[in-house]
Each structure stands twice: as C-alpha cells, then as structure tokens.
Amino acid sequence: MSALTAITLDLDGRRQTALAAPDATLLTLLREGLGNTGPKRGCNQGVCGACTVMIDGWPQRACLTLAAACADKRVETLEGLAEDPVMASLAKHFAEGGAVQCGFCTTGMLISARKLLEEDPKPSSERVRAALSGNLCRCTGYRKIVEAVQAAGQGLAQ
C-alpha cells in the first residue's frame, strides 16, 4: 500500500483533515475518513450520481474526484446545506411531493437540483430533466422529482 497523506479541505464550512491514500477518491475520504455518509456509492464509476457533492460551487461526482485534488477546496454536502434556503425548499417539496422513495439517490439529486435552482428558480420541466439527467433513480419514475424541483423553485420565488 502506498503511504497515506493528510488532506485538509473545507467541508461544509469547517476545515477538516483526514488521511487518504494517493488513489483514494473524495467519496472514500468523505465516507471513511470524515464520517460523512450523505454521499452514496451507487456505482463508483461516475454514472449514477448518488455521490454528487459541491466542489467550489459546482456539482461533481465524488467517486470520480481524487481526494488529493480537493486539498484546500470548498466541499459542500447535504449536511452543510441544512440552513440553505434553496435546499430547505427542495427538501420540503421532495419530502411532501412523493419525490423520495428509497432515498439512496436523493442526496445527489438534491445537490444537482439546488445548482439548477440557483441558476434558474423557475425552470421548465425540460430544463429540470436536462439538469437531473445524470442522477439515476430506480424508484420514482422521475415525474414527482421533476415536479418537486419546480415546486421548490416556485416556493422560493414567492
């Protein structure tokens, strides 16, 4: 095994340090090094989107991002976004709108949806679909997720 190195990053507003192997992904660092299990490992290949987190303000796949490349970067997960008004509106509408089933895709789905609503609080359903096309859900059939994102945007606009 290669030597572990200490990586320091800004996680949800706090500077945190953990040890990681040179080939460790951000997903492994978050889940195993820092105990943040919100991002999920669905495929470890960048397809399912369950591990989506914000890195310096952009939604990224934590499973495709090397932990070492995140040194000194700002990483946001759902846990750090609890007070964020956009996320609060999304969480409410997901929970009440039938958009949450097993929940395994939900954290990644919410991160992607938040970025969209920041850019466009009143997205068309086509725009929502495009923005969420990289987040797989096997339970809902997506309709209620798309509607929840639009309702969350409406809620913010009012």
Added chain:
Amino acid sequence: MTAPDEGGAVGRSLPKLENLEKVSGRAEYIADLTRPRILHGALLGSPYAHARIKRISVEAALAAPGVVAVLTGADVGPGRMGPFIKDEGAIAQDKVRYLGEAVAAVAAETEAEARAACNLIEVDYEELPALLSPEEALAEGAPAIHEDLQSYTKIFDAGSEGNLCSRSCFEEGDVEAVWGDCDVIVEGAFTTQAQAHVAIEPCGAIAEVDRGGRVTLWSANQSVFRVQANVSECLSLPMSRLRCLTPLVGGGFGIKMEAHVQPIAVALAMKAGRPVKIILSREEDFEITRARHPFTVRMKTGAKQDGTLVARECEVVADCGAYADDSPGVLGYSLLMARGPYRIANVKCQGQLVYTNKLRFGAYRGFGNPQVTFAGEQQIDEIGQRLGLDPFEIRRRNMVRAGEPWFLGGNVASCGLADCLDTVAKKPPPLGPAPKGKRRGRGLAINAHISGLLGTGAIVRMLEDGSIVLNTGATDIGQGSDTVLAQICAEALKVPLSMVKVASPDTDGSPFNWGTTASRVTYTTGRAVIGAAKEVERQIKEQAGAILECAPDDLDLRPGGRIGVVGSDKELPFAAISGRAHWAAGGPIIGSHSLVFDGKTHDPKRGSVLGLPFPQIGVFSFIAVLVDIEVDEASGQITVLEAWNACDVGRAINPKLVEVQLEGGFVQGLGFALFEEMVWDGPRLANPSLMDYKIPTTLDTPLELHSFLIEEPEPDGPYGAKGVGEIGINAVPAAIANAAAAALGQRFRHLPLTGERVLDALMEDEG
C-alpha cells in the same frame, strides 16, 4: 395540505415517516453502518461458468497485509438453502455453476486489502462444458449442472430431472377440442431478455458474532425472516442463533428478497472472530446476485367472430440460471397469469424451468407476469385487428368481472377493470400527426396482479403515555410501507399519525413477516395491523370500562387518543388507561394478530394442475396502460411521448405513494421494453456496469406520465386496499409493443424494442 394530525389517516397523501432523514443526508443504509473492530470482506469469483474445484490454496492470501481470515467451501459444511429447492450453499463447494460465483472470501482490515488478497488465492479448476441456454442444457448428453439434484431437499417438487429444475402444467376446459370452433386464431413465439434490478443501493451485509456464538446480521434485505431462514439453512445454524436486522434499504425490486452476501458475511465473521462487512461493487451486484428470467413464450389464442375469446394455450421455457432460488414460483405464477384478466373457458399453460450456467434468475417486480403479458396482450390486439374490433372493445367483451373465477378457480372478489379501461379511454386527446421522419402510434394493454400471499403478523403496543409502537417485521424498501401501515394503525385507533411509531424489523422482536414481495405488504400485513389494533381497542375498552364503571360495549374511540362513553362527554385519554394497565391492573396493553392468506388458487372442479407452487394466492389488482409513442424512421428509436395508467387499487391508503409505485413501475417497464438487456459474451456478462447497462434517466421518460386511481374496495382488504407494488410494470412492454404495431404495421415479438431491432423491421418492410 391538511396538517398531518388532523382528521383520519387513511386516504391522505402524508409524507413518508423517514423523509426528513432522507432529505437531510442522514439516512443510514448498510454501507453507512459500522461496528467496533470491523473487518471488510471481499469475494473471489470463479473465472469459469462451469467447473470442478480441484484445489484451493489460501496460504499466500492469509499472509498478505491486513488479512485476518479466508473462507472457502471447506469451511461451511453441507447445508443448502433455497425457497423451493435447497440447491445452493453459502459459497461454492466442489463445483462452480456460473461465472463470478464466489469460491473464496477474505476478511481484512480494509476493503482494498481484502480485494488484493483475493488475487493471491490459487484455485485449480477442471473446466466443464458451460450450458448457457435452456436448449443447450436440455440437449441429450449435456452434463448435469446439479449432479445431486435428486437428493436435494425440495419444499416444492414438480419432478426435477437432469437440468430440468421444475415444470408446471395448468389446464381448464379442453383447448384441443375447441380450436376448430374458433373463427380466428393467432399464434406466435415471443422472447424476453434478462433485466437487471439495479436498485441504486448495491447489496451488502454486516455480521457480528458474540462470545456465545450468537450472530447479529444487518443487511440490505426485503425480509429479515428470509435472511434468517437462508443463513440458518446453508450454515446449519439454529434460527434462534441468528438475529437479523435491517437499516434503511435503497430499493429492492426482488433482488434483496432471498440471500445475497449474508451467508458469506456470517461465515467469515465466525471464522475471523470479528465483525465483517461486505458491500458488493456495482459490477458484482450485476454479476452475482440475480436478475429477471429470460422467457421464451409460445402463445396461441382463438376467438369467435363476435370477439368472444374461446381458447388460449401458452408454453413457457424459462432460464433458471445456476440455482433454483424463486424460479419455480416465477414459472408457476407466470402460467397462472398467462390467461390474462379475461374470461376464457379453455386454457392450457405449461412451462419448463431449466438450469443453466448463468447467475441465478429470481424474483423481480412482476414475477413472470410482464413476460407472459408481453405475448398475451399483443395477441388480444391481433385478434381485435383481425375482427375489426378496436383494442378497447375486444377487451371489454372479454374482461373478467367481480365474482368470476380467475384461471384455475381463484376468487376475484373485487374488480375495477372496467373503470380502468374507461378512464384511459376517455383521458387522452386524439394522437396528433407525426412530424416528418417520425411515425406515431398508441397502444393499450391491461393486466392483473395478486397481493394476497403467505404469512404475516403485527404487534401494536400502547406505551405508558398512550403513544403507540407498531411492529410488523415488514421491511420498508423505500416504497413507503412503514408509513402506510402506520396510517392503517392510526386510522384503526383514531389517533394522529404522529402518535404511531414504527419499529424496525428484528427477528428477535418482530412478528414473522414473509417479506416485502408479491405486492403483499399493504394488503396482507395491513390486515394483521387492523387485527392487532382491534385487540388493543378491546383491551383499552375493558380498562376504560373498569375506570368509568360501564360495559366495554358502551365505549367508543374518540379522535386524538381518547375513549369515551357513547352519547356522553365522559372520556379518558389513552395515557390514563395505559398507565393503569402498566402499574395497577390488567397488564401492559399489547395487541397482536397474525394470519396466513388462505384463499385457494385452484378449484379442482375447474381444472387440473401439475406443479402449482402457490396453492393459496389471490386478491387481484387491475390496471390499464395506454401509451403514445413516436418512432424515429432514421434510427428506429422509440420515444414514449405520454402515458396513462389507471389502476384499481381497492383503496389508496396513501394516494401519492400509490401513484409513485405506478410511475416507478412504468419507467422500469419502459427500460425493459426499450433498451435494458443483460448481454453475455459467452459465459461472461458483457455489460455489468451502469456505463454499459443503461437504465432510464429523466430524458428517457415521458414528460406526461398520468396516474389514475380506481378504488373498488376489496371486501377483506384493510380499508378496502389491495397491492400495487408490481402491477405498474406488467403491462408496459405489451402496451409499447402494441403502440409500435400501430405506428409501424408490424408485430415485435422480441424484447427489447431497440432502435436496431425496429430499424431492421422497417428496412425489411421497405425491402
């Protein structure tokens, strides 16, 4: 939306109980759990589909960094598991029967160390011919995949022989005698492909053994009781030595109903003397768990000039894969559903289930119903077309009604199918003209599915403060059964939903529940919840009667957790009653109820059966599915533009959760119909990743996906409810194929309807 604490709980789209955990990133699934001193397990899979294991050398792996224990078939004894035929050990012994089957497992300090050590295990194999299709496996001279098949314990035995795992034959009337009476007969051979479940959470387990040898086992599952039974059987442990628990589960669809890695996790933990966690990679989840059975369906249907269906014959050959798992049940259930929701006097359905050297095929939403419905519902359209009857009319003339028997004689107590058909007939506007280079079509299919099956229980406890804990042992796999069962309990006791908490399934403390499968939890477990709540009501009335000095019959439940004297404002809160019960008289208030579904599948006066895997099954939900599709003439690609689902659910306990079952089922069916396919390159699965095995994304699903709930109450259902978990998928491939036939003037009898397949048909048509 009214506040959750106002009014009755049933019939309202209340948010699911655990949603706050799930939208805050705090929800914990098996991969999120850990234990002190935990080790990580990894599996070594066979590179051959069929081979004898001559020798396994584990010394180098044992000496590798971080490794604590290595498990092989030599460690696990002769126990075998299986819901129908006990043909599967915890880990391969003597022989491997599919590529990827675990031959060894390593427990190490880290997952990386465990995986690295697997590569140091040396296995000598003697390769045997790989039998990769039912035809190859049934060919004369084919080697037996299970040499000891005859000696296996069989819960269900329909005459297994050679590589024939099971068979079934059901008959009513006399098909042979009536073909001559038919004015129109359609006949065809249909094939359906292997579909992967792709629950977004891969399978996993954590096992821990205490000093006394008792095992605690957490896993992604659809039934802690099936986990307990399977591990007990294959490791020859008394069931009472196993305590099986569940964290939240990230989807199931059938993949987590029977065992996956739980037996290996337990055996490794016993050997290592420390807790062991195994989480499958996505690739392993594809390669070594289970998938939907590929079917070949030969079907023949005949009708009179007026559209009356006279006869149907169906012959199924199902690929079982290497182990029987739920397959004998899938085969038998598919044949029971092959008549469709129609009155047909003469029906013969038979099938063979054949062992092959592929991963086991098993339970998957629909349980064989989508495969036979793909054939049957296309033939109804074909007959209608030949007779000049539109798809609605041919179905209306033949559909089953309440009070009429199901195929073989089961009781159809409620049936809202006519309303389902009328609803999807009225909703859509006429199909608009196709743009240049496209063609459009509209397709209909109808279907029925059961929800009454096997055993279940419920315990309702009233705590000292009058609040309620409901314990059913039913695993909520994300579909919302905890919420629905709590709603049923709250309604029965007239309390706000917030007063009912749901205990997590635990084989030590929960009543038996066969599982979250067969669309059964709302209907079957819901009945048990009402029974247990009634018992609580009886006990609190007895207590209140003693306090208020009146007969229990003179009391009634009041909304909000109170009980009062009929016609008076004299009343008591539950807390006062429960406090007295706990501390002074009568004892703690505990209501329990259990049942086994006992409706008969088969009436011997109606027909004959060989190999009936479920002698007590019933309670029918119904659905009509209408789709509009567009076909691109250049690529052959089919797009579903809009879809209408109308489903008779008896009573929607939580309408939004019912809708999302229908919508999720529709989209999983869309993937099955259009592009999902597990492809083998020889014995090796060629596309075990989400890169190569596509499931529908937001962009593949119709913008307009409509759900209509028809409520035709089931007489003995909880508040009239029946099941809805699977029915949403069953008719989708058939409806899309019927739409494709309408758009292109051709029948598609092979799934999936890929662009390539459609284009080939278009070019053939033009050529």
